Amino acid sequence: MDLFAFPPLALLLDLATRALLALTSLLEPLAGGLAAALAVVVVTLAVRMLLIPVGVSQARAEQTRARLAPRLRALQERWRKNPERLQRETLQLYRDEGSSPFAGILPVLAQAPVVGLLYAVFLRAQVGGHANTLLTHDVFGVPLGRSLLGALTTGTMDAATLAVFGTLVIVIAGVAELTRRLLRPAVDPSAPAWTTGMLGVLQFTTAVVALFVPLAAGLYLTVTTAWTLGQRLLLRRRYPLPR
Template sequence: MDLFAFPPLASLLDLTTRALLALTSALEPLAGSAAAALAVVAVTLAVRLLLIPVGVSQARAEQTRARLAPRLRVLRERFGKNPERLQRETMQLYRDEGASPLAGCLPMLAQMPVVGLLYAVFLHPTVGGQANALLSHELFGVPLGRSLVGALSTGTVDAATLAVVGALVLVMVGVAELTRRRLRPAVDPAAPAWMAGMAGALQFTTAVVALFVPLAAALYLSVTTVWTLIQRIVLRRRYPLPE
């Protein structure tokens, strides 16, 4: 079932497509055939600028979690056999500190609608009863609506697709590794070792997602991961974790 067949979402999809086409037309004198890709980059940067306050909240939340780690460890030692009491005491501790354990998830949650819309725009051959003109645009010869996994499954993969998508995935993997090395969160000694390993592995999930989504969405993800790394490095200096 196509969720964008419902009238409100169909209208949103049509509006998003028209806005991207208008931005693409404005950028064509500058970028030529890569205008649509540049439009996606511009949208990404605009979204990230709007989310700077959310990024600041995330940095504060990370600092708070690191500061509260010893007290949270004490709560787990006292109430580990009573999960309901542990949850109540944990939430009360966060309330007393004016923080939320979910604050670190806000940037990802806030971007999900944008990624979903980009995915839908470059997945639908027709929008608003007309052919989707954005699908005719390319980046280095690769259609913005093509995904690597989709091309592999249909036998239409070529060297350009492998090169462009591969380059974006390598950027995301490199950023994930830099994030893992430079911005490693404070580790609770009482936490199981597998939790630390999972936290490190999660850094690379964006690169995996990029293999399945249209190139336009993969481009968005690569730009936003680079932005996130730079922003977190800057904010980590402003909100350092306790030693």
């Protein structure tokens, strides 16, 4: 089912696309042929700034989980044969601390509508019954609507496409590696042991996603990944994890 087939969402998508195109026109005197790409970067930065409170909420939740980890482990050892009692005691512990085990999840969900709208703009050839001309703009000759996978399957792969997407993937993967090295995740004693390794792998999934989405979406992923690392480093200093 196409959610953006519903009139209110279709209108929202059309307005978002027109706003990006208007920003592109505004930036053309400054950026020339890269104006659309710069518009994507500007919008991404604006979205990330609006979501700073979400990042703060996540940092606080991560700090709380890390601080409560020893007490959560004690609860697990005491009530591991009684899952219902363990669940009640865990929820009560978080309530006593003025937090929730879902505190780190809800902020992520808050981003979903914004990210979903941005992706819809980037992925659609037509919006509001007219061509999405945003995707006709390019970065060093590579259209914003082109994906690496699409270039491979349609025979339009060239050196510029490979270089641009390769650069984005390298940057995203590099940021993921820095995130893995610099930001030790808060341990959740209630999670299975294998999830620790899985979290390390998930750091690099964004780089894989960038291979399949249009270049505009790849730019969004690159900017937001770098922003997230910088923001988390600053917030980790404000909300340090217990050693």
